[in-house]
Amino acid sequence: MGKGIRFALVALALAAATAAFAASSGAQQKDTFVFGTEGDPVLIDGAYVSDGPSLRVIDHIFDTLVELKPGTTKVVPSLAQSWTTSKDGLKWTFNLRKGVKFTDGTPLNAAAVCGSFNRQYTFPGILQGENTNYYWFTVFGGYAKPATGNPGPDKSLYRGCKAVNNSTARIILNRRSSSFLAALVLPNFSIASPAALVKYRADDVTVGADGVIRPQGTFATQNPIGSGPYKLESWRIGDRLVLVRNENYWGTKPKLRRVIFRPISDNTARLQALQTGELDGLNSLAPQDVPAVSGNSSLKVLNRPAFNIGYVGINQKVAPLNNFKVRQAIAYGLDRRSVVTAFYAGRGTLANQFLPPLVEGYAKTGVPDYPYNPEKARALLQEAGVKLPLELEFWYPTDRPRPYMPDPPRNFQAFAASLERSGFKIVPHPAPWRGGYVGGLLSGQAALYLFGWTGDFGDPANFLNVHFGAENAQFGYNNPSIFNALKAADEETDLAKRTKLYEAASIQVMKFLPMVPYANNRPALAFKKNVKGYIPSPVEINENFALVSFG
Amino acid sequence: MLRFAVRRLFLLVPILIGLSLLLFVWVRALPGTPAAALLGERATPAAVERFERQYGLDRPIHVQYWAYVKTIASGDLGTSVASRRPVITEIKERFPATVELALAAMLFAVCVGLPLGFVAAKRYGGVVDHGSLFLSLIGISIPIFFLGIILKYVFAVRLGWLPTVGRQDVLIDAEHPTGFYILDAIVTGNWEAALDAIKHLVLPAIALGSIPLAIIARITRASTLDVQNEDYVRTARAKGLPPRTVDGRHVLRNALLPVVTILGLQVGVLLGGAVLTETVFAIPGMGSWLKEAIFNHDYPVLMGGILFLAVIFVLVNLVVDLTYGLINPRIRVS
Numbered sequence: 001m002g003k004g005i006r007f008a009l010v011a012l013a014l015a016a017a018t019a020a021f022a023a024s025s026g027a028q029q030k031d032t033f034v035f036g037t038e039g040d041p042v043l044i045d046g047a048y049v050s051d052g053p054s055l056r057v058i059d060h061i062f063d064t065l066v067e068l069k070p071g072t073t074k075v076v077p078s079l080a081q082s083w084t085t086s087k088d089g090l091k092w093t094f095n096l097r098k099g100v101k102f103t104d105g106t107p108l109n110a111a112a113v114c115g116s117f118n119r120q121y122t123f124p125g126i127l128q129g130e131n132t133n134y135y136w137f138t139v140f141g142g143y144a145k146p147a148t149g150n151p152g153p154d155k156s157l158y159r160g161c162k163a164v165n166n167s168t169a170r171i172i173l174n175r176r177s178s179s180f181l182a183a184l185v186l187p188n189f190s191i192a193s194p195a196a197l198v199k200y201r202a203d204d205v206t207v208g209a210d211g212v213i214r215p216q217g218t219f220a221t222q223n224p225i226g227s228g229p230y231k232l233e234s235w236r237i238g239d240r241l242v243l244v245r246n247e248n249y250w251g252t253k254p255k256l257r258r259v260i261f262r263p264i265s266d267n268t269a270r271l272q273a274l275q276t277g278e279l280d281g282l283n284s285l286a287p288q289d290v291p292a293v294s295g296n297s298s299l300k301v302l303n304r305p306a307f308n309i310g311y312v313g314i315n316q317k318v319a320p321l322n323n324f325k326v327r328q329a330i331a332y333g334l335d336r337r338s339v340v341t342a343f344y345a346g347r348g349t350l351a352n353q354f355l356p357p358l359v360e361g362y363a364k365t366g367v368p369d370y371p372y373n374p375e376k377a378r379a380l381l382q383e384a385g386v387k388l389p390l391e392l393e394f395w396y397p398t399d400r401p402r403p404y405m406p407d408p409p410r411n412f413q414a415f416a417a418s419l420e421r422s423g424f425k426i427v428p429h430p431a432p433w434r435g436g437y438v439g440g441l442l443s444g445q446a447a448l449y450l451f452g453w454t455g456d457f458g459d460p461a462n463f464l465n466v467h468f469g470a471e472n473a474q475f476g477y478n479n480p481s482i483f484n485a486l487k488a489a490d491e492e493t494d495l496a497k498r499t500k501l502y503e504a505a506s507i508q509v510m511k512f513l514p515m516v517p518y519a520n521n522r523p524a525l526a527f528k529k530n531v532k533g534y535i536p537s538p539v540e541i542n543e544n545f546a547l548v549s550f551g
Numbered sequence: 552m553l554r555f556a557v558r559r560l561f562l563l564v565p566i567l568i569g570l571s572l573l574l575f576v577w578v579r580a581l582p583g584t585p586a587a588a589l590l591g592e593r594a595t596p597a598a599v600e601r602f603e604r605q606y607g608l609d610r611p612i613h614v615q616y617w618a619y620v621k622t623i624a625s626g627d628l629g630t631s632v633a634s635r636r637p638v639i640t641e642i643k644e645r646f647p648a649t650v651e652l653a654l655a656a657m658l659f660a661v662c663v664g665l666p667l668g669f670v671a672a673k674r675y676g677g678v679v680d681h682g683s684l685f686l687s688l689i690g691i692s693i694p695i696f697f698l699g700i701i702l703k704y705v706f707a708v709r710l711g712w713l714p715t716v717g718r719q720d721v722l723i724d725a726e727h728p729t730g731f732y733i734l735d736a737i738v739t740g741n742w743e744a745a746l747d748a749i750k751h752l753v754l755p756a757i758a759l760g761s762i763p764l765a766i767i768a769r770i771t772r773a774s775t776l777d778v779q780n781e782d783y784v785r786t787a788r789a790k791g792l793p794p795r796t797v798d799g800r801h802v803l804r805n806a807l808l809p810v811v812t813i814l815g816l817q818v819g820v821l822l823g824g825a826v827l828t829e830t831v832f833a834i835p836g837m838g839s840w841l842k843e844a845i846f847n848h849d850y851p852v853l854m855g856g857i858l859f860l861a862v863i864f865v866l867v868n869l870v871v872d873l874t875y876g877l878i879n880p881r882i883r884v885s
Contacts, residue, residue: 032721032722034721039843040634042633042634042635043634043635048635126605128601129598129601129602129605130590130593130595130598130601130602131586131589131590131598131601131602131605131606132605134593149600149601149604150601207607208622208627208629208630212606212607212629212630212632212635212851213605213606213630213635214630214635214637215635221636236644236727236835237634237641237644237645237835238644238645238648238834238835238836238839238840239717239718239719239835240717240721242721260721262716262717262721262833263833263835264716264833265830265833265839265843266830266831266833268700268831269700269703269715269716269830269831269832269833270716270833272700272703272704272707272708272715272716273715273716273833275708276707276708276711276714276715278714278715278716278717278720278721432582432583434582434583434587434588434846434848435581435582435583435587436582436583436587438587438590438591438592438594439583439584439586439587439594439596439599442594442595442596443595443596451592452592453592454592472595473595473596474595
């Protein structure tokens with residue numbers, strides 16, 4: 001009779017014994033840094049990926065020609081010690097650091113540099129496009145042999161690359177571009193060992209019977225060979241990715257021997273793992289968890305400078321939104337300050353233009369201000385000659401908080417209420433983020449909508465030109481004056497002049513109001529208190545683990 | 552017996568065809584597309600078109616289904632849209648984690664649930680009985696993810712006894728020939744790794760095992776109460792057998808029959824619960840993988856992963872039915 005109870009007691013005792021043993025182990029080795037991320041990398045090859053976890057790893061295994069000064073968006077030398085631009089702005093000559101070797105022992109020379117660029121330029125049709133080759137497609141915009149429907153050499157910014165001598169590489173462009181240099185800091189344009197690319201069949205890709213592309217080699221999964229501060233030691237999907245110090249690194253050697261990335265998608269689980277000491281630091285601390293970390297004496301919060309913009313988009317294809325006075329009325333009718341104060345957990349700042357403050361070209365003065373003013377909004381609507389209240393469909397996502405928009409439905413409710421006080425009648429149009437919301441906006445179905453952007457790299461072109469540099473369905477306007485201003489700014493290679501041009505363009509956009517910006521949000525990271533040297537960067541993938549140590 | 556097993560195996564074919572068809576329609580009926588899921592803010596109409604061409608999603612749906620059937624028939628389950636790896640490779644990496652977790656959860660549920668239910672029946676109406684009812688209700692009604700978070704908070708964050716995420720401490724370098732971490736550690740004689748893997752399993756197993764535990768305890772209790780009043784038990788007692796023999800040989804053995812049936816069905820509960828448990832405990836198994844696939848609209852992973860689990864479910868139930876025959880000779884005879 002007492003057997004069952006005895007059994008349960010034994011089970012309990014066993015559990016307790018295990019637990020007691022657990023408490024005795026767990027001493028932290030000080031040469032390993034364990035970092036919790038939201039997910040696994042997709043592939044460790046910059047030519048194929050655009051997600052944060054992949055790029056973060058690639059950035060440590062490979063080097064780029066230029067890099068960002070830690071914590072800023074300022075471009076500084078890396079593999080290229082210096083560079084010059086021809087008068088016409090089309091030839092960029094990079095003087096490479098001498099004696100650099102890839103971790104497979106082969107030399108990093110001008111031929112390797114050109115090889116890495118030509119590789120993506122000559123990608124076969126199946127690898128072309130945003131999904132497989134996002135950054136090449138976005139920055140350079142064309143391929144040597146385009147598949148049907150894809151842009152070709154005539155659309156490409158990249159024309160070719162020439163190894164002038166062993167340590168001088170020249171990249172030739174088809175047109176002037178200043179954002180080109182800023183884009184070169186992207187791990188996507190890092191230099192890979194040409195021998196390893198061949199040996200581990202980096203570009204051997206087949207198409208399965210189901211139509212899905214499938215890489216065959218092991219370069220991007222087991223043998224990514226670069227010249228960076230770390231090498232890949234092992235990678236078990238879903239569990240851990242281990243980087244080990246490259247003892248022959250040409251630059252400052254990493255302070256810690258190993259960095260381990262652990263994918264933990266659940267925010268609470270990631271935080272708990274930090275609290276128990278299973279992690280030394282984590283990415284993407286949820287805003288609601290910030291007090292728990294800052295109130296814990298053994299942990300600390302670091303802030304990443306805001307590099308995103310949340311805005312209310314306006315589609316001018318939908319009448320009467322093509323009327324400037326109506327757009328002004330919308331800008332005055334949005335209670336932006338209250339939304340930023342109420343729903344951003346103290347981490348948001350009110351935005352008055354599309355560029356975040358850290359990006360070159362951010363206009364410090366002269367930006368038109370649109371403080372919340374319902375009376376003025378009504379007056380503007382009356383001047384525009386529309387019947388009050390003006391009925392507008394307003395789209396918002398029901399799920400998926402974004403870095404620039406932690407709580408989409410509540411942002412919408414607050415904005416809708418303030419607009420209704422300003423002479424509008426709002427028709428809500430909720431949609432799931434991935435269930436038609438984004439597609440609907442980008443194909444021009446929405447009139448008014450909540451949306452935003454996180455920068456890919458620290459350059460105003462990546463914000464302004466991407467959105468307002470050409471006619472598109474999302475904003476639905478054709479304004480050659482803005483298009484030309486942005487084109488001229490991008491083509492200017494003199495940094496000071498260019499900054500001025502972008503400042504003017506940023507103001508010009510705000511005078512035209514294709515959208516109303518409202519929030520820049522600072523993401524948070526959490527660390528153990530004894531972690532030293534981690535410098536948050538606006539471009540999160542450029543954060544350098546080689547500088548990290550334990551105090 | 553053999554014919555029974557073979558017939559059941561043949562039944563798998565129509566089940567799989569029907570299921571694949573249902574899944575094929577279902578995953579495509581989910582709102583949104585893989586392109587929108589993976590491209591996010593960058594899913595312009597042109598980008599979506601290029602994406603769909605690359606992944607063959609622009610073809611008519613019956614053509615896609617036929618291509619999928621051909622792929623499966625060639626022993627391939629397709630390629631993940633999100634990770635671009637073969638679905639089979641990912642299953643090989645992830646399935647052992649889920650099996651280990653499910654076995655641990657089942658072990659916990661049986662080891663605690665059976666004695667609890669049995670004792671509750673023997674002490675009908677007593678403190679243990681009421682206590683077991685209370686525990687069962689909690690087990691059934693607390694959502695797994697919530698229980699997981701609470702367990703972690705108490706035993707890991709507050710008390711510091713157990714780890715909260717993953718299958719193994721990242722500072723332990725163990726070899727994994729089979730992917731079953733405990734087995735691997737024992738095979739390679741790495742006792743530190745074995746103990747560590749067990750430690751990592753304790754909390755997830757309790758969280759996931761809570762539902763089957765409750766069910767097993769209730770069923771054991773009910774069937775023990777039934778069996779105790781059977782004539783043959785009374786006869787056994789009357790002829791003077793010691794109570795322990797009566798309980799062990801006559802009561803428990805017969806009371807176990809419905810429990811064994813329930814065990815087979817619990818496999819479904821465990822696989823479903825693994826989705827939440829693996830997410831909360833960051834275990835790289837089938838569950839967390841399928842969850843990501845739903846978020847990403849990763850059609851090949853959803854199809855391949857769920858079909859694979861369906862086969863496993865059917866096979867486990869077949870094994871349970873066969874075991875049932877072993878325990879209860881009457882089934883075999885008829």
